[in-house]
Amino acid sequence: MSLETFVDGDLLSDLPAPEREALMRQLSVSTYPAGYTFYAPDDPGEQVFLLQSGRVRLYKLSPEGRALILMVLEPPAIFGEMALADSGRQDSFAEAMVECVVGTLSRDVLRQVLSNHPALALRFMAVMSRRLVAIERKLADIAFKSVPQRLATVLLNLAAAQGEQPAGAAPTVVRFTHQQLAEMIGSYRETVTKAIGEFREEGLIRVEEDAIHLTDIDRLRQLVGSQARSL
Secondary structure (H helix, E strand, O other), X not given: OOOOEEOOXXXXXXXXXXXXXXXXXXXXXXXXXXXXXXXXXXXXXXXXEEEEEOOEEXXXXXXXXXXXXXXXXXXXXXXXXXXXXXXXXXXXXXXXOOOEEEEEEEHHHHHHHHHHOHHHHHHHHHHHHHHHXXXXXHHHHHHHOOHHHHHHHHHHHHXXXXXXXXXXXXXXXXXXXXXXXXXXXXXXXXXXXXXXXXXXXXXXXXXXXXXXXXXXXXXHXXXXXXXXXXX
8 A cells, every 4th residue: 555645445345235325325426626625624524525536635734834745545535534533623634636526425424334334334444544554654754764765755655556557667656746746755846856856867767747757666665765864
């Protein structure tokens, strides 16, 4: 599982067909443009969201307005799960990075489903636990790894999330902006631009208009595992 891109799988696949179909009938599906904000911190969590297509980022803002992307969600994925917590309030921003198709479901309906199906509740808890571990690792990377190490980690994870590549092809990352990559690793755009330039000069990556190709996986992995250095 990538630490940067989370795909939950179909959490509802274990439901008996009649109940699954009944639940789907209660799902309200809409298309949202890039940049749409589904919720912000402290918003009341009255519903949960099921990502069917597109890409959503979960992020926090510092008091100075700097964004830190906690993770990027790709379908099928669920988000807004803090609606199920005791406080019932969201603790981050959720924003569409591209046009998205998203279903919304009342938190009360989902609570009832989880209550009636313990196995599904356990799967749901496992997904949430993996997310928590991923966020903890990200924060540890920010604290202890250099910008080049963090950037290499993100690129490797994003490439892995793309699935199998054609035989002989360099692993590929769908193009993110330098600002988005900076927000993923807790850095500044200018610093990431410098690191990407160094990676290109060293033959670690090849940058095209719509993708970043990882041309030297072994050296990127060595960089991730090397002793932290400053930049």
